[in-house]
Amino acid sequence: MSDGLEVTHGGAIAVDPAALRAVADALVALAPRFADAAAAARLAHGHLAAISTTSAGIDTVAMWGSAERADALHAECRVAGENTRLMADVYELVERRVELDALQIQGLTPSDALVDRITELEASDPRVVEMEKWLIAEWEANRFEGLDQQFDLEGMQSGPGIAAFFAAAAFAGAKGFGRLPPNAALSGRSGPVSVSPVRTTVPIAPPTSLAEGLRRLDASAGQLRVEKYSMSDGSRRFVLYSKGTQILGSNEPFDMASNVDAYFGKESASYAATIEALEQSGAEPGDEVQVYAHSQGAMNAAYLSTQSEFDVSVQVTAGSPLHPTLDGDQLLIELRHPDDIVNTLAGGGLPGGSSSPDSIVATRDGSAIDLGLPAHMLGNYIETAEMLDASGDVRLEAWRDKARELNEAVSIESTEYVAKRE
Structure with a gap:
């Protein structure tokens, strides 16, 4: 990178x-x-x-x-x-x-x-x-700048099938399929899923940096992790960490089928699992939720912000295929790599931006793409988050204020969840 x-x-x-x-x-x-x-x-x-x-x-x-x-x-x-x-x-x-x-x-x-x-x-x-x-x-x-370095795809050993997929992704983004209107909602219902807690810990503090937030989702034993912050006034706040697409397992809800469903506006199995994990952690309608998410998890975060009954106040996403139109009090921090074909599905966002005036988009070019999709890998987005944390940019102060509020919690509980299709 x-x-x-x-x-x-x-x-x-x-x-x-x-x-x-x-x-x-x-x-x-x-x-x-x-x-x-x-x-x-x-x-x-x-x-x-x-x-x-x-x-x-x-x-x-x-x-x-x-x-x-x-x-x-x-x-x-x-x-x-x-x-x-x-x-x-x-x-x-x-x-x-x-x-x-x-x-x-x-x-x-x-x-x-x-x-x-x-x-x-x-x-x-x-x-x-x-x-x-x-x-x-x-x-x-310029919103797709960097992709032209990747489209020597016909020479790939995988053949033109992969080339067609990438070309279709770029087309979908350019046509605006990845830009969600205000209050966007998913249609239909996904198939049944089960969500099981696999590990519960007591973290000592909320994330102190954007990079740390992304590392927490990477370190989770399951696809989802939820931290519950109990405040002195009796209220609760939650921080959700959601991974991207998982490719192993026939009963995996964070699979390509869920990618297709979510991108085209249908409720995915992974979205249903996300709601279930929050509810199992004790989150109720109106409770404040902050989100750190990558790829497919970021798509679910977008709809969590626009259609759920939770109060999603902060959304930190890496390589999201969707760009939501949020309310003016919702803070959105997007990490984008222009040469990430998955991120390109979002269509470069909106020309006027969206969400809180304190929201920001951090963009960093990656290396030429190969079948491993290095520009999309979470590790590279964590590097971008580290650079943003170290930049001293004053626009991060709004995020820091929200993180500092969590330090006032009297207790913190973290639960990791494994989701499966039934």
């Missing part, structure tokens, strides 16, 4: 428009001070130049040059502020259109305020709409 890590809010939106406007306002407010400095330098130059006894000891030429540099900084600061404000409008227009599209998908009528705001942004500057088109076009072109 390479070391290039990029952290954004997701989609075509690199930063929060409100944060950009704050920067723009600060730049515009700062600009007049440079003009004042230039005027003061010229005034001082005039006074000193008129005093013959001081001209020899003071470099009045340099002073005049300082005034000119202050003038240049005034112009640069003003232009930078105006351009930053313009980009804030462009980013907000992308977000508002995504919001409008989401309402239309649900068959809901958008508010007058939303429609008026889109109209206002479009009319604010003739460049806004054009730049919005450029931004979306660039995102559309």
Whole structure:
């Protein structure tokens, strides 16, 4: 894996428009001070130049040059502020259109305020709409970057069958099958599953890093692990760890059949097992759940966030084939490798991002793919999580706040579960 890590809010939106406007306002407010400095330098130059006894000891030429540099900084600061404000409008227009599209998908009528705001942004500057088109076009072109290094698939020993699968995956992602609308729900019922606890321990603390959270799901003896945090006020919080696809065993619910079901909106056996594990751990409707999940487990986490009766407040996913549209109070941290064909099924996410404003997408390119799917392996995503943890990015503070809340628990119990098809 390479070391290039990029952290954004997701989609075509690199930063929060409100944060950009704050920067723009600060730049515009700062600009007049440079003009004042230039005027003061010229005034001082005039006074000193008129005093013959001081001209020899003071470099009045340099002073005049300082005034000119202050003038240049005034112009640069003003232009930078105006351009930053313009980009804030462009980013907000992308977000508002995504919001409008989401309402239309649900068959809901958008508010007058939303429609008026889109109209206002479009009319604010003739460049806004054009730049919005450029931004979306660039995102559309680059969201599958890295896959072109992998598609020498016809020469693989496995033959064109694997090539066809990968090509179909890329097509499905590009067509938006992996992007879930708001409140997405699974249809039908899966076949019967059994969920059995295989080990119960008492961890000493919640995860202290994203990487540690992913390691906990990797270390589980079963496909699922649930930690129950009993708080001093009598409430309970839960942390779910869910593995990805398991390929061994004829009665395995985390299999390819469940992958297909979940991706195309049907209740999978692995999703039913996930709900059962939470319920066996004592989770009830309305209880807060935080999730760490990889691959198929991340698909289940997406629907757990959009349709279950649990309050999914935090979702940390690695290599997810789906991108959910979450509520504004749900924190989503996605780890993506653009050359991970499984992650490509998510279609690059939404151009406007989704979920809490504190949500982030961490992207890192991987090595050329082979039949082992190294870019998709959990170990490589743990490396990406380690890089994100070490980055010092202030956008992780919202996740740290949620993790610190769990430290207030008076007791912690962890149970690992093995699920089987019946």
